[in-house]
Amino acid sequence: MKFLIINGVNLNLTGKRETSVYGTNTLEEINAYIRAYCEVGEDSVEFYQTNIEGEICNKLHEAFLEKKYDGILLNAGAYTHYSYAIRDAISAIDIPVVEVHMSNVHAREEFRKTSVLSEVCVGTVCGFGAGSYIAGLVGLCEMLAKNE
Ligand code: DQA
DSSP states (O other): OEEEEEEOTTGGGTTTSSHHHHOSOOHHHHHHHHHHHHHHTTOEEEEEEOSOHHHHHHHHHHHHHTTOOSEEEEEOGGGGGTOHHHHHHHHHOOSOEEEEESSOGGGSOGGGGOOSSGGGSSEEEESSTTHHHHHHHHHHHHHHHHHO
């Protein structure tokens, strides 16, 4: 399988910002952890991070048009809570997208309990730190295996 992991706004500061919420591992360390997991299953994985909303849309379009991936994990950061543009981009593509959050968004501020992306994603994982990405991959693999 080929997977793409997209991290959105402010996720580049992971390991440095709000460490009591997001932990002290950097995004590079988390990506290395995900890569190691994928290597065990002989899956390929690519990583993309941007703070720009439209760039997330561009990446989703590119993934679709170039048919490069079997599945995508998306941690859109705060865009999750209000970006109809990213929601429409997910709807536009035929690659399954899993919504991922490191923190338990349901146990935090009120605005984080709303996701405009969940409805168009195949599933959502939150609350397990870097493990949320792994859980998302497990779910995607199960789903893709059933669809084969
Ligand atoms: C986050 C949760 C979002 O509410 C927040 O804006 C983030 C990170 C998470 O991974 O827990 O930037 O997506």
